[in-house]
Amino acid sequence: MQCVEDFDFEAMNSTDLLSRLSSSRRLRVRLIRNSERGTLLQASGLLWLSSHVLTMTATVRDAVCPALEGHGALVPLQSDDGDFWMFIPDVWDALNEAGSCLTRFSSGRVIYVSRYDFHPDRLVGRAVFRIPQLPKGPLFCTPPVVEALSGESGVTFKQVWQPPALNEQIPKT
Structure with a gap:
């Protein structure tokens, strides 16, 4: 998965992604189907966008939502390639x-x-x-x-x- 516009790249690189998004401004993404060498990538319900978020299809969202509820924000993504969601986990001060x-x-x-x-x-x-x-x-x-x-x-x-x-x-x- 890849961001589409400059705003989307900037939002993903910000330290507070959630504040950059709103109900009227969704992150625009596109699905990458082929590797850099041109080979078809394996389909999955979990997609890579960044290390600090979980990106998923609607099917995976429905399955994992009960485990994620109350631990962050589930945000719809805008894409011409399908129904995708991003989970932005809470920051939790647990590191010793x-x-x-x-x-x-x-x-x-x-x-x-x-x-x-x-x-x-x-x-x-x-x-x-x-x-x-x-x-x-x-x-x-x-x-x-x-x-x-x-x-x-x-x-x-x-x-x-x-x-x-x-x-x-x-x-x-």
């Missing part, structure tokens, strides 16, 4: 910077995380999120979303963090 391995710019802003550690108590009830340290970085999905999307072709998940054992998550009283 002290326990993670971060690379920073000289300004202090995070450029890369090579090892993630999260605050387990901040993930309770979270299904999918982005972190403020990398607002246009990867999406983090918890098991309900992974399960809802795992049947789609062309999608893989990489486990970046193993939560502590359940008895370690519950504070002792």
Whole structure:
């Protein structure tokens, strides 16, 4: 999937994509059907547009919507190629910077995380999120979303963090 107009590219590159869109201004996209070498790409209900959003067909939207509800915004896209949707997850401050391995710019802003550690108590009830340290970085999905999307072709998940054992998550009283 690819943005069509300059506005669409600029909106996707902004740190607050949702504020750039409105009910009267949808992101315009087109479906890419062939690779750069001209070979036909495999069809999938999940489409690549950017690392910080989930882009999907209406069929996938209907299947995964219950797992995503309350964790971000589901936005219709404008396309001549079909009925497509984009899910923009909430930014959630769950990263434990002290326990993670971060690379920073000289300004202090995070450029890369090579090892993630999260605050387990901040993930309770979270299904999918982005972190403020990398607002246009990867999406983090918890098991309900992974399960809802795992049947789609062309999608893989990489486990970046193993939560502590359940008895370690519950504070002792």
